[in-house]
Amino acid sequence: MSGWGVGVSAWTGRPAVQDAGLVALLLTGTVAWRGAPVEPTPGWAVSAVCLLAVLARRRWPVAALVAATAGTLAHMAIVTGPTLADLAAPIVLASLASRYGRTASLTALGLTLLLAGGWSLYVALDGRVDGWALEQVPGVGGHVLGEPEDGGDSGPGPTDWGTLPLFGALIAGWAVGASARSRRAYLDALATRARDLERERDQRAALAAAAERDRLTRELHDVVAHGLSVIVMQAQGAGAAFDKRPADARAALATIVDTGRASLADMRRVLASDDPDRTPRHPAPGLDRLPQLVDRVRESGLQVALHNEGPPGALPAVVDLSAYRIVQEALTNVMKHAGPTAHAEVTVRRTGDELAIEVTDDGDTGAGSADDNAGSGLRGMRDRVALLGGEMSAAPAPGGGFAVRVRLPLTQGGVG
Structure with a gap:
């Protein structure tokens, strides 16, 4: 059961599967909002373009943003109201901001806002009735685009869903993508810093080990060289005095024994200082000695x-x-x-x-x-x-x- 759960989690974590699920959600919301189409209409064709843009946003984010924005404007031009499929532009913009740097993503956001603002300004000044607003009045729908109503000079025109909501959706999409990119960059920086600290720790450990080896080498050299020098000189003196001055020979041998014991004690202390689990039995020598x-x-x-x-x-x-x-x-x-x-x-x-x-x-x-x-x-x-x-x-x-x-x-x- 655990292996099956891991396999499902790995499968659902794939980007293609996630995008397909998002498209299915947008399609379901669009059908629930506008109702299932009885026959193909331009509005549904445009919605399909927007949904395809969501599917292509990871591989071709720039082209997908162009297609999603064009699809949303096409929805407005054919006198239809907003649907969940029109969220394709903010979603694709979020993917683009997550993938590219701040300058490139801000440029894309600015161009998209400029296009949306220009469209809203055009609709506000075209002198025609908002087609979507006319659709919301019971019994008034079913008109033909461009056909005058009540003998008037102009029929319902392109729709404008509101500049502020449209701008807000685009800016929110960019902010989500830019935030994801910033967080990813922050986590990458933390990982790099952790690797640097680990490498620095290893280098410090290597340097400390080398310094400790040098210290032990110096200490052991001093102990052994001095002790052996005294022992050799005493042994030479004992050999020269062995026959004629046995008392001097015995004194030299006693000095050899004392020197050897002192050197061994110093060596034990030096070696014990390299092992944190051992306590030196003899204090380190100083000028008092x-x-x-x-x-x-x-x-x-x-x-x-x-x-x-x-x-x-x-x-x-x-x-x-x-x-x-x-x-x-x-x-x-x-x-x-x-x-x-x-x-x-x-x-x-x-x-x-x-x-x-x-x-x-x-x-x-x-x-x-x-x-x-x-x-x-x-x-x-x-x-x-x-x-x-x-x-x-x-x-x-x-x-x-x-x-x-x-x-x-x-x-x-x-x-x-």
Whole structure:
């Protein structure tokens, strides 16, 4: 039953079926208004033209409007009154306004109104009796068009059904069609906007996923590179001291264990931040953990001096984490490239609206060797600084060694 109902609904929704139903309705109303014809008459032939215009309005709207308007005027010219078939002109005008733009449809409406107004003016000034009005008087009908009545000079003339009703019907038909076109255009605009929003949402999701991958890559690089650098240096020291200084070897192995555990904890935190259903067990590191970081680096054999300047206070979380990772990566580069006898100095200076970081060393090779400069270390630092709207310089120092200098804004324009 449901399938049958759907099939009937699809069949009745076809434009040709709808037009046929409308024509049948107009024909039924015309027959009820004027009575069934006993024999073919000009009035019924003209009505047939109007009904055919309704059938053709979707395929040939302009020609259908011309035919419907001509048929209505022909009804008036042969001294007959209005019928439902004469609604063909407003109906066809509605189809034309629904299909064409406002300029074209208004032009069609204006020409139709001008023709109707000219006809009404002609009938008003022809000096003859309105034929339809004469038909409404009992016992007076049945005259011959153009035959004088009571010896007068003129018989009943063409009919005029009233300028205002005729104009009103035409304007109403145009308004219905124009409204349908405007609504269709509005719905099309909404559909286009919805598609644009969906495409923009997908693009934003793709960009967010790419940014998150970059963030995870930077975080994991910083964690793994620093941890492995400390572990390798401690393992080398433990191997050298294993035979003669077992206590130093055991201390180096303990440092390796601590560094490995800290790196694993950082990795778990980084990976947990990518999963909204997991809660990180370890807080993100910040500048408050710089002393522990410097101690681990010192245990690897690199002499590091740490200087904190400026007023204490909480920093924005993203600035705090980025500052820690920048110092961590800079010290990792020092351990990898500056040589075993190098000294490093870390200075963190905070002002009211800016955080300045400086990591320098006096190594022979310099912490920013060509290999690392082309790798992920300095590039990751630059990405972090750029995301925060800061400035960074990394270059060999004039007196030897290498210097990394970073300025991170703390105001709304930078991190807001």
